[in-house]
Amino acid sequence: MYHRLLQSVALVTALFATAAQAETVYVTADRMLNVEEGRYIPDPLLTVVDGRVAKVESGGSAPAGAEVIDLDGFTMLPGLIDMHVHLDSRPEIRGYNALAYSDRFWSAIAAANARRMLGAGFTTVRNLGADDYNVVGLDQAIEEGWLQGPRIVNAAHALGATGGHCDSTFMPPSYAEVGAAVGDGPDELRKRVREQRKYGAEVIKVCATGGVFSRNTEPGQQQLSQEELNAVVDEAHRWGLRTAAHAHGAEGIKAAIRAGFNTIEHASLVDDEGIALAKKNGTFFSMDIFNTEYTLAMGTENGVLEENLAKERMVGTTQRANFRKAHEAGVKMVFGSDAGVMPHENVGGQFRVMVEYGMTPLEAIRAATLNAAEALGQTGQVGTLQPGAWADIIAVEGDPLSDPAQLADVDHVVKGGELIR
Numbered sequence: 001m002y003h004r005l006l007q008s009v010a011l012v013t014a015l016f017a018t019a020a021q022a023e024t025v026y027v028t029a030d031r032m033l034n035v036e037e038g039r040y041i042p043d044p045l046l047t048v049v050d051g052r053v054a055k056v057e058s059g060g061s062a063p064a065g066a067e068v069i070d071l072d073g074f075t076m077l078p079g080l081i082d083m084h085v086h087l088d089s090r091p092e093i094r095g096y097n098a099l100a101y102s103d104r105f106w107s108a109i110a111a112a113n114a115r116r117m118l119g120a121g122f123t124t125v126r127n128l129g130a131d132d133y134n135v136v137g138l139d140q141a142i143e144e145g146w147l148q149g150p151r152i153v154n155a156a157h158a159l160g161a162t163g164g165h166c167d168s169t170f171m172p173p174s175y176a177e178v179g180a181a182v183g184d185g186p187d188e189l190r191k192r193v194r195e196q197r198k199y200g201a202e203v204i205k206v207c208a209t210g211g212v213f214s215r216n217t218e219p220g221q222q223q224l225s226q227e228e229l230n231a232v233v234d235e236a237h238r239w240g241l242r243t244a245a246h247a248h249g250a251e252g253i254k255a256a257i258r259a260g261f262n263t264i265e266h267a268s269l270v271d272d273e274g275i276a277l278a279k280k281n282g283t284f285f286s287m288d289i290f291n292t293e294y295t296l297a298m299g300t301e302n303g304v305l306e307e308n309l310a311k312e313r314m315v316g317t318t319q320r321a322n323f324r325k326a327h328e329a330g331v332k333m334v335f336g337s338d339a340g341v342m343p344h345e346n347v348g349g350q351f352r353v354m355v356e357y358g359m360t361p362l363e364a365i366r367a368a369t370l371n372a373a374e375a376l377g378q379t380g381q382v383g384t385l386q387p388g389a390w391a392d393i394i395a396v397e398g399d400p401l402s403d404p405a406q407l408a409d410v411d412h413v414v415k416g417g418e419l420i421r
Helices: 002-021 095-100 105-119 134-143 186-198 226-238 250-259 272-281 292-302 306-329 344-356 361-367 370-376 404-408
Strands: 024-034 039-042 044-049 052-058 067-078 080-085 122-127 151-154 203-207 242-247 263-266 284-286 332-334 393-396 412-415
Touching: 039 052, 067 412, 080 105, 080 284, 080 344, 080 370, 105 122, 105 134, 105 344, 105 412, 122 370, 134 151, 186 203, 186 226, 203 226, 226 242, 226 250, 242 250, 250 263, 250 272, 272 306, 284 370, 292 306, 306 332, 332 361, 332 370, 344 361, 344 404, 361 370, 361 404
Parallel strands: 024 067, 080 122, 122 151, 203 242, 242 263, 263 284, 284 332
Antiparallel strands: 024 039, 024 044, 044 052, 067 393, 393 412
């Protein structure tokens, strides 16, 4: 009885200590966009406890002496989500120019890019492919507070076929270069899924078709069979991992949708059957429709080979037309920039292009908040400022519902209730 009494006293003491230690911050602004309802809340007061939104009020006041993040004069929105980035890459160093740099250079680049994306308002990113597990380590460093950066959902190495887009295709045979997660046949690809999960992958990416920035692959060419794609999804979902398929070509897109991939990346050459199939299955499209201008303007200077530039010219215009068609058909869309192909700090410019090709500003914002959170399996955790969500916040000076270009120049960023300096 005495021991049980001591245990009860200890429990009550611990509970009071936890409550006393809870860190409470208040955030104010001129107005807050409620992305669920598509309306502004005037004079918002967010109560943030231990990094999460505890309460949302309109017209309230913080208690005297409380810590306040004052965003008065600005419009507050949930932190943005980019569903397709490559943090350990820079567009200025492309093609064979990359061979001038040490392997560990890219780890340092990843840290710098993470900070730049956070500064651009992207408080959560999904990293779809990195070398040497660079971003696994970066994710750990950010989570433990050693570095500043967004929340990362990490794919580690991307899976692909021998000689395909996710293999190493730039070096001669004497180098014996092979992609770290290449597999041929369902059984090999199942093993690759398990390996990537073992070493830190939180989502599994495959290259179902050829791509723009590899050699000797065509974007429209399907490179993994239906059986191989089925095996990847079955194995990943068995382990509780979501899946993303790089797929430019129409047949590869449809095969990936039939296999049950959660998101289709690029979807450049999708046909009407593929659009209908995506809508029926609830598959998300992540279409990077902003980076073409950068690639075509700066590619040669940055070392991009002419064969890769030719492929970009071939897919860019078609991809944008298909973005409009997929959106009009009611396909679920998420924001994906393919940062690394273009500068990470500039990806907010894609909102303007999404509106130009058919979305309303609110739909474009939802693609980078509510829709992205749903595709990640993190509804209610990120991409919203409802109670229970992480207090990840951006602030802009103008009205993003009238001018989506405001989101290309974010003024303030808050992550987990902490103002990022």
